[in-house]
């Protein structure tokens with residue numbers, strides 16, 4: 001068999017999806033364009049990847065297909081266009097993509113779902129995947145090629161101090177590469193991502209030289225990779241040696257909005273490292289892009305920091321409020337993230353800004369509602385107007401029923417699709433004649449979330465402490481009504497199950513508030529969740545992690561605020577006072 005290319009794939013997909021179209025290359029176009037000529041479809045495109053996107057757009061527009069979920073194409077025969085317009089002309093006009101970079105952030109290893117994820121991304125014109133280096137190590141050459149053919153650039157990066165300088169290799173010969181805490185060098189455990197606090201002695205010149213050497217070596221070994229990153233291990237804990245200590249002020253603490261009031265700001269020490277490493281890397285290999293992260297206690301550009309060519313910042317509005325758009329000046333939380341973003345925009349000097357999104361809520365993937373349809377369109381327009389080059393979001397396939405609509409619409413918003421008609425079209429595609437009933441259900445879900453008060457950060461306590469069980473029972477009834485209109489529909493079945501879960505989760509929360517919840521109640525809920533592994537509602541291992549902690553708290557008689565981490569709990573309680581008006 002001859003080697004597959006993007007072009008041969010585009011042809012194959014035409015046959016698979018019943019798209020009869022001719023292809024034309026036109027490098028003057030900003031994107032694909034679909035035309036009617038002599039009763040046939042013509043896809044004109046500036047390159048093969050756009051051509052492939054054009055094929056999928058035709059399959060959705062004329063072929064009766066909807067590419068809503070990975071691995072599950074929806075085909076509705078009644079949506080197949082019987083006849084093309086007789087007149088020659090443009091059917092789907094070319095349009096410059098709103099954002100250049102549109103993608104996913106994969107926080108899990110590659111596996112059985114990898115092909116369907118890449119496939120879905122191409123079908124929805126997503127072109128970027130940010131993944132941890134340790135996971136990229138296990139991606140087969142075949143799947144790298146599979147992504148490349150589909151126009152997906154993979155960034156091997158994310159939290160990675162411990163990838164560049166693993167403790168197992170460097171701790172013995174170079175203890176001085178590692179952070180000094182309380183006058184002693186830490187002994188890295190090799191388990192930094194769990195301990196959240198193992199950093200490097202980042203001012204050490206030998207360490208810096210070694211990181212650059214490792215990066216260049218990595219670039220040689222992975223010529224297919226064009227973007228790598230330099231991002232601290234998750235968590236805090238910078239080096240406290242005399243030299244490193246000059247780069248931060250212990251008394252200058254982080255901010256409440258960025259969940260870092262318990263630690264000092266580390267922007268100066270981090271950016272000093274990034275700037276130096278980027279300059280040395282680019283002196284040797286200008287084509288290798290280096291990303292870094294704006295996050296927690298290093299959100300804003302420090303004095304003198306600039307985004308030079310070959311550099312990009314992943315700006316993460318980590319703990320943001322989902323009851324306001326990110327650019328809403330009325331939101332006491334998001335307005336800070338917006339200011340951070342503007343600050344990065346102000347220091348762009350040939351480099352780029354990618355927003356690191358959480359269209360699935362924050363950190364635990366607990367399947368709490370986040371209906372963010374119109375907001376994404378608004379936010380992306382604002383991002384582009386303020387110098388943002390890309391938007392990527394965390395995601396999982398196994399909770400697609402809960403957040404898939406965000407992912408589906410995000411892809412379209414990032415291309416610059418029309419807000420209202422795109423959202424309406426999605427409901428028609430997914431719910432047919434019941435589109436309006438379904439949309440009313442999602443409005444009702446949104447209304448409950450908005451009812452909590454001005455702001456809401458999507459962790460369980462923020463939602464459940466300010467809503468009633470009755471709210472979820474009403475939503476569950478609405479979901480069952482939607483299902484009753486078409487009882488065989490798999491998506492509606494799962495939506496009803498999702499609302500049943502919300503009722504159970506809320507009931508468990510209330511029981512805990514009354515000091516009556518037991519470990520066995522937590523286990524019962526967890527078992528119920530695990531009994532639905534055949535759905536796309538839950539990220540099961542995250543529920544295990546979360547509920548293990550909740551069970552421990554119940555067993556030990558400690559309060560369940562969030563995840564049993566003292567500083568985080570303290571921040572959540574402060575947020576209740578300052579943001580939620582409690």
Ligand SMILES: [Zn+2]
Nearest residue numbers: 201239241244
């Ligand atoms: Zn140090």
Ligand SMILES: [Zn+2]
Nearest residue numbers: 321324331455
């Ligand atoms: Zn808000």
